[in-house]
Amino acid sequence: MPLSWALLVSLALAVAGYIIGRSRAFASAGTDIRKLHSRPGYHGASVALTTLTPAIVVLMLASVLRMAKVFPPEATGFAGLLALAASVAGLGWGVTRINTDFRARNVVEKIVQGFLIFCSSIAILTTAGIVLSLIFETGHFFQKYSWTEFFFGLNWTPRFQGNSSLGILPLLWGTLYISFIALLVAVPIGMFAAIYMSEYASKRVRGIAKPAIEILAGIPTIVYGLFALITVGPMLRDYFAQPLGLGSSGSSVLTAGLVMGIMLIPFVSSLSDDIINAVPQSMRDGALGLGSTPSETIKQVVLPAALPGVVGAVLLAASRAIGETMIVVLGAGAAARLGLNPFEAMTTITVKIVSQLTGDNDFAAPETLVAFALGLTLFVITLGLNVVALYIVRKYREQYE
Amino acid sequence: MYDINRAESAVTQQDIKISASKVQVYYGDKHAIKDVDVEILDKTVTAFIGPSGCGKSTFLRCINRMNDTIPIARIEGKILLDGEDVYDRRVDPVQLRAKVGMVFQKPNPFPKSIYDNVAYGPRIHGLSRNKAELDEIVEKSLRGAALWNEVKDRLHEPGTGLSGGQQQRLCIARAVATAPEVLLMDEPCSALDPIATSQVEELIDQLRENFSVVIVTHSMQQAARVSQKTAFFHLGNLVEYGNTDDIFTNPQDSRTESYISGRIG
Ligand SMILES: Nc1ncnc2c1ncn2[C@@H]1O[C@H](COP(=O)(O)OP(=O)(O)OP(=O)(O)O)[C@@H](O)[C@H]1O
Ligand SMILES: [Mg+2]
Numbered sequence: 001m002p003l004s005w006a007l008l009v010s011l012a013l014a015v016a017g018y019i020i021g022r023s024r025a026f027a028s029a030g031t032d033i034r035k036l037h038s039r040p041g042y043h044g045a046s047v048a049l050t051t052l053t054p055a056i057v058v059l060m061l062a063s064v065l066r067m068a069k070v071f072p073p074e075a076t077g078f079a080g081l082l083a084l085a086a087s088v089a090g091l092g093w094g095v096t097r098i099n100t101d102f103r104a105r106n107v108v109e110k111i112v113q114g115f116l117i118f119c120s121s122i123a124i125l126t127t128a129g130i131v132l133s134l135i136f137e138t139g140h141f142f143q144k145y146s147w148t149e150f151f152f153g154l155n156w157t158p159r160f161q162g163n164s165s166l167g168i169l170p171l172l173w174g175t176l177y178i179s180f181i182a183l184l185v186a187v188p189i190g191m192f193a194a195i196y197m198s199e200y201a202s203k204r205v206r207g208i209a210k211p212a213i214e215i216l217a218g219i220p221t222i223v224y225g226l227f228a229l230i231t232v233g234p235m236l237r238d239y240f241a242q243p244l245g246l247g248s249s250g251s252s253v254l255t256a257g258l259v260m261g262i263m264l265i266p267f268v269s270s271l272s273d274d275i276i277n278a279v280p281q282s283m284r285d286g287a288l289g290l291g292s293t294p295s296e297t298i299k300q301v302v303l304p305a306a307l308p309g310v311v312g313a314v315l316l317a318a319s320r321a322i323g324e325t326m327i328v329v330l331g332a333g334a335a336a337r338l339g340l341n342p343f344e345a346m347t348t349i350t351v352k353i354v355s356q357l358t359g360d361n362d363f364a365a366p367e368t369l370v371a372f373a374l375g376l377t378l379f380v381i382t383l384g385l386n387v388v389a390l391y392i393v394r395k396y397r398e399q400y401e
Numbered sequence: 402m403y404d405i406n407r408a409e410s411a412v413t414q415q416d417i418k419i420s421a422s423k424v425q426v427y428y429g430d431k432h433a434i435k436d437v438d439v440e441i442l443d444k445t446v447t448a449f450i451g452p453s454g455c456g457k458s459t460f461l462r463c464i465n466r467m468n469d470t471i472p473i474a475r476i477e478g479k480i481l482l483d484g485e486d487v488y489d490r491r492v493d494p495v496q497l498r499a500k501v502g503m504v505f506q507k508p509n510p511f512p513k514s515i516y517d518n519v520a521y522g523p524r525i526h527g528l529s530r531n532k533a534e535l536d537e538i539v540e541k542s543l544r545g546a547a548l549w550n551e552v553k554d555r556l557h558e559p560g561t562g563l564s565g566g567q568q569q570r571l572c573i574a575r576a577v578a579t580a581p582e583v584l585l586m587d588e589p590c591s592a593l594d595p596i597a598t599s600q601v602e603e604l605i606d607q608l609r610e611n612f613s614v615v616i617v618t619h620s621m622q623q624a625a626r627v628s629q630k631t632a633f634f635h636l637g638n639l640v641e642y643g644n645t646d647d648i649f650t651n652p653q654d655s656r657t658e659s660y661i662s663g664r665i666g
Contacts, residue, residue, distance in 0.1 A: 203472065281470070282509040286572070289467055290522040290579050291499030300521070305512045 021047030185261025190268025228331030502581030522579030
């Protein structure tokens with residue numbers, strides 16, 4: 001019997017269990033319904049859940065075991081039958097438990113709570129799994145390549161014949177340089193936009209502008225990348241880099257930084273706008289009531305009150321910038337370089353992860369495995385930023401609660 | 402009109418500081434203040450009493466144009482401060498509010514230190530020439546608001562960390578530090594214990610020597626203790642306005658009488 005059939009049948013059994021449980025509860029209460037500890041609906045639900053839960057547990061175990069190839073596909077029929085049996089047993093047990101003193105509500109609440117815990121642990125467990133596999137592969141890499149050369153090497157020249165230099169510093173530098181320029185663009189513009197929208201804009205302007213800005217946040221980054229490639233890059237080259245004698249490359253740190261900054265503006269502004277709006281009106285009233293001008297009120301009361309939250313928003317933006325790939329590929333190129341000239345092509349960790357993993361992969365060569373070490377480094381950096389950001393945002397929330 | 406004013410001021414020996422005539426306030430369609438005429442005297446404490454929701458706060462907020470910050474509020478009529486219409490287009494609400502200070506119904510300290518909270522007004526208005534002067538203003542205001550002894554050792558801790566009643570007194574100190582000509586106080590003692598209340602009442606009495614004070618209160622005793630003039634509001638109307646003694650001993654309107662004797666409200 002296929003597993004989906006077993007699931008359907010046990011669902012039907014659960015529905016039946018609900019009806020039986022409810023009527024049994026009514027019957028055991030007799031004329032005075034208040035003698036029941038829990039309302040009849042809870043009794044029904046408790047029977048339904050004790051019917052369904054064992055079946056689902058069996059079915060999940062079976063699919064996991066089959067995926068892990070512990071037992072052969074032929075055994076699925078057996079698993080289905082087992083699930084059905086568990087479900088019938090659960091139904092019988094659930095029905096016998098019903099009497100006036102049975103705490104059906106507490107049972108139902110426990111099971112629902114367990115389900116909620118299960119769902120939230122999925123997110124955590126998958127993250128842990130991803131990190132573990134990264135760590136595992138990174139371990140392989142460091143067996144083949146010295147970690148001091150990886151973390152402190154100044155050159156990035158992978159060669160697939162072997163004997164490559166895989167220093168992370170040029171990539172890290174490119175990542176930080178581009179992100180820095182992006183934040184330099186996004187933070188002031190986003191902040192000023194947020195201040196205008198939350199403090200000065202009329203209701204009508206706000207009603208139009210806020211959704212419009214949020215739509216910008218939904219544009220896929222590859223579109224921004226195209227914009228960088230065909231518009232911003234050539235423009236910077238023709239009007240700034242070449243006249244100033246600073247280079248002749250169409251892709252540059254500045255191109256990627258600018259375009260990434262534009263991408264982040266809506267992100268920064270809508271987060272900051274929410275945070276500024278969360279500053280209570282009574283605080284503005286207090287400042288205005290003392291005779292401060294609207295701009296003094298914003299500078300001296302609203303912004304300081306919102307600052308921790310805004311800092312959190314900026315850090316979140318920074319971790320997005322660090323993880324961005326497409327804009328860098330199309331805007332900044334793929335040349336790993338340690339340099340200060342913003343009109344030169346550079347590249348970032350994310351881009352190199354992609355390039356090391358595309359094409360023919362030999363998962364024993366350090367040139368491929370380095371991608372995992374790069375990924376882990378990136379993960380640690382963004383995780384650190386996010387933790388700091390969340391900590392700050394939480395601190396800020398406490399102030400008003 | 403003019404004659405009545407003269408007669409009034411002759412009785413109390415005071416000039417008219419604020420004169421409101423035919424004031425209407427609408428929140429959207431809701432008519433919250435109806436046809437209020439009142440004359441508030443200089444160097445006098447005026448109490449606004451009345452049942453909850455009758456429009457005391459609303460009228461108070463008209464005087465320093467704080468209702469400008471509520472988009473749906475609409476004000477009609479005239480409010481003159483020293484003979485000048487505060488709703489005239491040439492009047493800058495910022496300057497008006499520096500002259501007409503306000504203590505709000507809910508304490509709203511800034512997320513700054515206690516010191517910076519009190520120093521806020523003096524700083525933006527440039528009331529002190531140096532740190533020593535500012536320190537002096539801060540201490541004097543905190544003493545006046547009966548808060549100094551509790552906070553003198555923690556002036557640089559955040560004002561939001563104080564208890565509700567302490568925050569209320571901090572807001573009083575903050576308003577007093579700006580040295581306004583008129584001080585509007587919306588239930589300034591609602592969260593205070595009897596000792597702090599009587600200290601704040603003492604402060605109000607001192608302020609009266611130089612300023613005009615308007616206080617909203619739900620305590621008849623407090624109104625009787627601190628004020629010289631009392632206005633009774635009911636459902637957006639100013640029902641009765643007169644000397645505090647007369648209102649409490651010999652109210653003219655039956656609604657006033659029922660309210661002060663505890664039968665409505
Ligand atoms: N921001 C607002 N928007 C809409 N209606 C309001 C607003 N503020 C006050 N009102 C309404 O105006 C009326 C008067 O309110 P107001 O706050 O002036 O009462 P109050 O006399 O100060 O009452 P309390 O003694 O409870 O503080 C009330 O009916 C209230 O519902
Ligand atoms: Mg009020």
